[in-house]
Amino acid sequence: MKEAGVKAWLPSLLRLVLVVLLVAFVTNPGWFEPLLKPLTENNAPAIYNQGSLLTLTLLHLRTVLIATVAATIVAVALAILVTRPAGVEFLPLGEVIIAGLLSNNLAFVLQGGLIVAALAVLIYDGLSAIERYTARRMGQETA
Structure with missing residues (x-):
């Protein structure tokens, strides 16, 4: 016991x-x-x-928060678009565009910084959010 x-x-x-x-x-x-x-x-x-680790941590959290909010807005808007009868034909195109942008080379090509980091998180979060939302709206199981 x-x-x-x-x-x-x-x-x-x-x-x-x-x-x-x-x-x-x-x-x-x-x-x-x-x-x-x-x-x-x-x-x-x-x-x-490299400076205050606390400051760097807070800057990182700010970057992730900005990107996550932006990804949520974009992903939900796109997911709503592609689950409507008029936007169904755009689902494969949206997935290909987002998956293509997910390339790990993006940060190397653009040389880092807040914008690049936020863009990378936005793309990564956006793809998973779109997939989950569209799967639910179309009645499929999500992984």
């Missing part, structure tokens, strides 16, 4: 410990340098100082 109680709170405790470690790493990455140093070669620094 006591073992069942431990099993109930152990996942929550593990999540809490991982969140605390993540917050500690994002706010003070230098604390983890001794742990990461054995993984380096030729006396390379274990942690490169």
